[in-house]
Amino acid sequence: MPEAVKEARRGNVLVLTIDNPPVNALSVEVLDALAAAVERAAADSAVEAVVLTGAGKNFIAGADISLFPRIAAGEMPPVPWQQYMNRIENCPKPVIAAIQGAALGGGLETAMACHWRIAARTAQAGQPEVKLGLIPGAGGTQRLPRLAGVEKAMEMCSYGDPLDAAEALAAGIFDQVVDGDPVEAAVQFALTGPAVRRTRDLQDRLCAPEQAESLAEVFRQGVHRRMPHQKAPEAAIEAVAAAARLPFEEGLAAERRLFEQCLRGEQSRALIHVFFAERAAAKAAGLPAPRPVGRAAVIGAGTMGAGIAVCFANAGIPVMLYDASPEALERGLAGIRKQYEAAVKKGRMDEAEAARRMERIRPAEGLAEAAAEADAIVEAVFEDPEVKREVFCELDAAARPGALLATNTSTLDIDEIAAATKRPESVLGLHFFSPAPVMKLVEVVRGRATAPEAAATALELARRLKKIPVLAGNCFGFIGNRMFLPYRTQAVAIAEQGGAPEEIDAALTGWGMAMGPLAVGDLVGHDVWLMIRREALRRGVPHIPVSAFEDELPRLGRLGQKSGSGWYRYDENRRPQPDPELIRLLREYAAARGIEQRPWTVEQIRERTLLALVNEGARILDEGMAERASDIDVVFVHGFGFPAWRGGPMHWAEAQGKARVLARLEALYDEDGPFWKPAAWWR
Numbered sequence: 001m002p003e004a005v006k007e008a009r010r011g012n013v014l015v016l017t018i019d020n021p022p023v024n025a026l027s028v029e030v031l032d033a034l035a036a037a038v039e040r041a042a043a044d045s046a047v048e049a050v051v052l053t054g055a056g057k058n059f060i061a062g063a064d065i066s067l068f069p070r071i072a073a074g075e076m077p078p079v080p081w082q083q084y085m086n087r088i089e090n091c092p093k094p095v096i097a098a099i100q101g102a103a104l105g106g107g108l109e110t111a112m113a114c115h116w117r118i119a120a121r122t123a124q125a126g127q128p129e130v131k132l133g134l135i136p137g138a139g140g141t142q143r144l145p146r147l148a149g150v151e152k153a154m155e156m157c158s159y160g161d162p163l164d165a166a167e168a169l170a171a172g173i174f175d176q177v178v179d180g181d182p183v184e185a186a187v188q189f190a191l192t193g194p195a196v197r198r199t200r201d202l203q204d205r206l207c208a209p210e211q212a213e214s215l216a217e218v219f220r221q222g223v224h225r226r227m228p229h230q231k232a233p234e235a236a237i238e239a240v241a242a243a244a245r246l247p248f249e250e251g252l253a254a255e256r257r258l259f260e261q262c263l264r265g266e267q268s269r270a271l272i273h274v275f276f277a278e279r280a281a282a283k284a285a286g287l288p289a290p291r292p293v294g295r296a297a298v299i300g301a302g303t304m305g306a307g308i309a310v311c312f313a314n315a316g317i318p319v320m321l322y323d324a325s326p327e328a329l330e331r332g333l334a335g336i337r338k339q340y341e342a343a344v345k346k347g348r349m350d351e352a353e354a355a356r357r358m359e360r361i362r363p364a365e366g367l368a369e370a371a372a373e374a375d376a377i378v379e380a381v382f383e384d385p386e387v388k389r390e391v392f393c394e395l396d397a398a399a400r401p402g403a404l405l406a407t408n409t410s411t412l413d414i415d416e417i418a419a420a421t422k423r424p425e426s427v428l429g430l431h432f433f434s435p436a437p438v439m440k441l442v443e444v445v446r447g448r449a450t451a452p453e454a455a456a457t458a459l460e461l462a463r464r465l466k467k468i469p470v471l472a473g474n475c476f477g478f479i480g481n482r483m484f485l486p487y488r489t490q491a492v493a494i495a496e497q498g499g500a501p502e503e504i505d506a507a508l509t510g511w512g513m514a515m516g517p518l519a520v521g522d523l524v525g526h527d528v529w530l531m532i533r534r535e536a537l538r539r540g541v542p543h544i545p546v547s548a549f550e551d552e553l554p555r556l557g558r559l560g561q562k563s564g565s566g567w568y569r570y571d572e573n574r575r576p577q578p579d580p581e582l583i584r585l586l587r588e589y590a591a592a593r594g595i596e597q598r599p600w601t602v603e604q605i606r607e608r609t610l611l612a613l614v615n616e617g618a619r620i621l622d623e624g625m626a627e628r629a630s631d632i633d634v635v636f637v638h639g640f641g642f643p644a645w646r647g648g649p650m651h652w653a654e655a656q657g658k659a660r661v662l663a664r665l666e667a668l669y670d671e672d673g674p675f676w677k678p679a680a681w682w683r
């Protein structure tokens with residue numbers, strides 16, 4: 001293993017370069033080498049100053065995240081992060097951080113243990129540990145308030161969002177931001193004989209303890225709203241507040257205690273699982289090299305089609321947009337223009353950038369014109385098998401050889417669509433989630449004939465669109481919708497058996513789901529859900545009840561939010577209110593069918609809906625319709641509002657214990673029949 005820290009001399013300045021691909025994460029080897037190199041420099045009379053930088057495009061991406069599950073499991077001793085930082089900070093000669101790219105987590109903490117920080121304009125500084133269920137554990141909660149003040153430090157450590165270089169300069173974290181090479185600037189600065197300014201000795205940015213406490217109260221309310229149920233944000237707030245109250249070493253002790261507490265918790269194990277699951281999902285073993293995608297086309301300019309066109313434009317890929325109805329095309333383009341104008345107004349991008357992206361989206365007069373030059377074509381027309389087959393037949397005639405022909409369908413059969421072409425090997429599903437420019441998840445659905453090269457091209461394309469792709473088999477509903485159906489079916493069944501809609505939904509939102517299963521039905525629309533259920537029955541999906549109360553809602557004109565009532569009544573701001581009329585209809589429906597009514601506890605509601613969800617996931621794994629259990633976790637965290645701090649449905653089920661879940665499924669099977677037949681995966 002080449003040495004993790006390279007040394008070079010620039011006159012009497014020693015330049016240390018951390019080289020630990022791919023992102024210079026801090027492993028124990030790197031930290032040992034780094035601290036030793038700084039201490040050698042301290043003792044070397046020929047060295048007057050030290051510059052510390054990272055090889056490649058990042059300074060340091062933080063501590064090596066893969067260490068944490070091993071430390072938490074007791075497989076390796078805890079890493080004395082803070083001591084390594086102190087050894088750098090205690091160097092009697094000036095140590096200057098030269099930062100490019102990411103200085104995140106332990107990376108920013110290392111930079112703050114240096115005496116000065118010089119960054120490139122493209123650098124970013126952040127403490128994203130809370131996104132992993134942790135808090136800064138290498139002194140960040142004590143040094144950051146000494147550089148940027150308690151309020152800014154509390155904000156950065158409790159929400160985890162990074163600052164760009166200009167913001168970090170303004171906050172007092174960076175001392176200089178340069179357009180050129182930060183290493184060169186750091187060496188020049190080192191030659192001016194800067195002071196040895198230990199961050200721990202800076203006191204003037206710290207506020208009084210009582211002021212820190214009142215700030216902490218404000219941030220606690222903020223994180224309760226924005227990150228409900230999560231423990232790390234509050235621990236981060238408490239650790240930063242300690243910096244205003246305690247001497248530095250005692251502040252470090254407070255940080256260490258709070259860090260250890262988070263590391264031992266379920267939530268950090270779950271969030272770290274999701275971090276690696278996202279990256280594993282995008283990799284599929286054994287696929288050939290992808291074909292390049294230089295130009296794209298989208299067929300259908302409705303909400304999804306226009307949103308998908310925006311994804312291409314945002315990724316710098318020119319895209320033709322076509323719709324059979326010129327008015328729909330005009331409406332689609334107008335909607336896109338409005339989105340970019342809003343982004344400019346919010347300061348998310350400048351006029352010029354918005355214009356460049358808008359320019360990349362070109363309206364096409366005809367489908368053939370749209371498809372003619374495209375390397376990848378995404379169909380996003382109405383969810384009707386006939387219409388889709390017709391579009392694919394035309395695409396087959398118009399598209400270039402080797403072009404990727406993707407459908408955005410959410411529940412139709414990929415093989416049936418592919419059969420409308422003479423090139424089924426180029427056809428697959430690219431199932432985006434609404435709103436496409438925002439939701440990161442894309443299910444890449446292979447049909448029986450889909451060629452590996454087409455799948456590889458779709459995965460690479462999804463990555464270029466800054467999406468998180470997950471490979472799925474062509475079963476009904478692929479991964480997400482297939483599992484969401486029995487989960488919602490259980491919620492409807494509980495309502496039919498006496499449960500109150502708002503209690504059913506509250507049981508799941510109180511558990512961490514972004515929305516209750518019945519409220520989701522109102523959001524998507526009961527006409528859409530009825531179509532999905534009908535398609536499920538047509539495809540012979542087992543264990544889907546032939547009828548359910550929810551199927552009555554469209555007939556009763558209760559389509560959900562779009563018609564002002566569904567399971568709930570909606571006021572003009574679409575806020576849901578319990579609806580006595582709905583309860584009357586529900587109880588009448590049950591009485592007419594002799595459905596026994598019973599009381600339901602929160603635990604029972606959670607158990608039936610969540611076990612229905614994970615048992616379907618287990619069936620998907622039995623059938624090989626997902627590559628790995630963690631892919632299912634990625635789908636639910638990024639597409640269905642499943643709480644990331646529970647790791648995703650399959651991680652959560654495994655944390656309960658597969659044997660325990662199996663026993664509960666068998667008990668429900670005995671009590672309630674074959675719907676609960678446990679998948680083989682549990683054994």
Ligand code: T1G
Binds near residue numbers: 058081102104136
């Ligand atoms: N540790 C281990 N591996 C990491 C890593 C890390 N910190 N960061 C990235 N990787 C891997 C990643 O799994 C992928 O691997 C490859 O690097 C490229 O990553 C004590 C407790 C830096 C903005 O949370 O935000 O410090 O899939 O695809 O899009 O106080 O990586 O190629 O095998 O994301 O260019 C805090 C996490 C850690 C930052 C680059 N730091 N990383 O984005 O590449 S906890 C973070 C990122 C900590 C201390 C605390 C991003 C990036 P593979 P990538 P990218």
